[in-house]
Amino acid sequence: MLIGSKVQHNAAALRTALLGKKMVRFEAPLMDSLLPQVGRTIEEVRNLNKSIEIIWDNGIVLNTRMKMMSSWDVYRDGDTWRKDAARADVLIEVQDWVAVCFNTPEIDVYHDFDPRRHPILGKLGPDLSHVDADIEEAVDRMMEYEERDETVAEVLLDQRVVRGVSNVFRCEILWACEMHPWANIGTLKRAECRELLTLAHEMLQNADTSLDHLAIYGRQGKSCARCGVVAKVNHHGEANRVLYWCAGCQTSHEPLVRPNFTPLYIERDVSMGDSHPAAKQFMSEIISLRDVG
Ligand SMILES: [Zn+2]
Structure with missing residues (x-):
């Protein structure tokens, strides 16, 4: 071989x-x-x-x-x-x-290189994994975000705004708030920023990342528990991290123009059986290997 x-x-x-x-x-x-x-x-x-x-x-x-x-x-x-x-x-x-x-x-x-995760300049935002994190300060930082057309999905990973939000939880938080991951940060109201961050803070206090406890992360190809639409997974942002979301119900602040992103080829239709995302991807790769010969 x-x-x-x-x-x-x-x-x-x-x-x-x-x-x-x-x-x-x-x-x-x-x-x-x-x-x-x-x-x-x-x-x-x-x-x-x-x-x-x-x-x-x-x-x-x-x-x-x-x-x-x-x-x-x-x-x-x-x-x-x-x-x-x-x-x-x-x-x-x-x-x-x-x-x-x-x-x-x-x-x-x-x-993984991501300048936002390792800011050289500027103070770091509050760490939401701490019980007494200053949520209002994080809200301020979100409201004052310089690049107004940056997506909320990216801003949640920007350590200058807030720390402690892992990729798993940014997906969960956005789903829980029914917010479109590409929502421009500049379109969010203060109350909405506060809702996102308060929820993030609560989730991080009882962080349980076993798949059974997650609503959207790791569920591509499966139906959304809230609306029944099949969940999606995309690569997104500077660090090109995977982002799980539901196009059916995460519609709050949906932007008119989508930012650049790379759709994963596992979104391709795979006619064969197993619905587990990893199995599906595995099968699609087997098929592409077979096609190559
Ligand atoms: Zn949904």
Whole structure:
């Protein structure tokens, strides 16, 4: 198998096992610096030309370079491993699955580059994960946002406005407020900003990111619990993070012009069965691999 298609196959299997799941164990014997944290949700798996990137909801990226002898194997609980566990370079465990990388020549972990998440200039906004966070200050910062046509989805991740809102919760907050993710920040009234941030503050106090407790995050291809329309997922914004939302009921402040975004190809119709988003994506990739030959 050519290296490119092997990487594609491995990435598709990783998506099936890991996407939208909370990590319960991480091991990488050769690494000692920045590590992905247990309890964080795996948000995306990207296959590049000769490497695979796994991205967590706090923007941590694990890049493993792939050679002919390298592989990411995926096992269900109780499966017999095809390789010696002692030789594993990276192990990621989630509920029901474990993914293991063997023979990678290079592992790298870094923060997805997003200048808004690492502001060099300017004071940071209040941290909403703190019980006594100053909500009114965050409201002020939102109301005074310089780029009036920036989307609310982006502003919620801007640490100069507010801190502590992970990608999972920005999706949940916007859904709960029935707000269109591309709403221009300049169109929001003070009361609406306060509603968003108060809700964010409440959610972050009882943060439970298991998929059963989430209303929209990780639910692409499934019906929205409020309106029944099939939920969408798009890449959006400077950091190109995934954004889950419902076009059926998140209509508040819907902009006339949509900003640039990249639709994920998993939105393509897949005629075959399984409705689980990861399975759907997996199938669509199998189909595209088959098409290539
Ligand atoms: Zn809906």
